[in-house]
Amino acid sequence: MASLSRVTRIRNPALFICDLQEKFRHAIHEFPKVITTTTKLLRSTAPLSIPIYITTQSTSKLGPTVPELTTLLSTPAIQKNIVANVDKTLFSMITPEINSLLPNAKDTPLDVLLVGIETHICVTQTTLDLLARGHRVYVIVDGVSSVNQEERGVAIARLRDAGAIVTTSESVLFEILGDARHEGFREVSGLVKEMKDETRGAVESLAKI
Incomplete structure (x- = not known):
């Protein structure tokens, strides 16, 4: 029988942004496209009222979240949705602080939309920890990457198996909307149209796994 995670529609979305920091800008495969995808999802959190969890990895060494995202995160419509913004040394985003903020998966499992880096390290460990707690994870293929692009395919195959x-x-944005009568439809569909070229470029580069 298929597991629940494979058959359930998105009902309780949350956006997890993993370690998109300035130090990685010139090291990660197709980093600008990861930022583009994250920007689109982040802008969608306002009309869709999606909670946001953010981490950085050792900012004293690796720098802050990239300015393209921090600018958005400081806007009132998005800022109100931020549940956590945590600096960490763990590779997984599921630090004790974030773990304490997660809803009880038995009652209200999250549908986590996960973007960030690196696919085979922090993204993998975050996914496995969330699945182990009973939450569902949607790895956004046009929003995750690694230094070595070959690592992405291996990691994504493992996470799908998990x-x-x-x-x-x-896909996830329109699944969350569900209906053209959704109150956020006009804003989200307008954003999708605005970023259609960037989306095409990100999918063409990052969906080849």
């Missing part, structure tokens, strides 16, 4: 759903940013 029970994560591998999908695209546009």
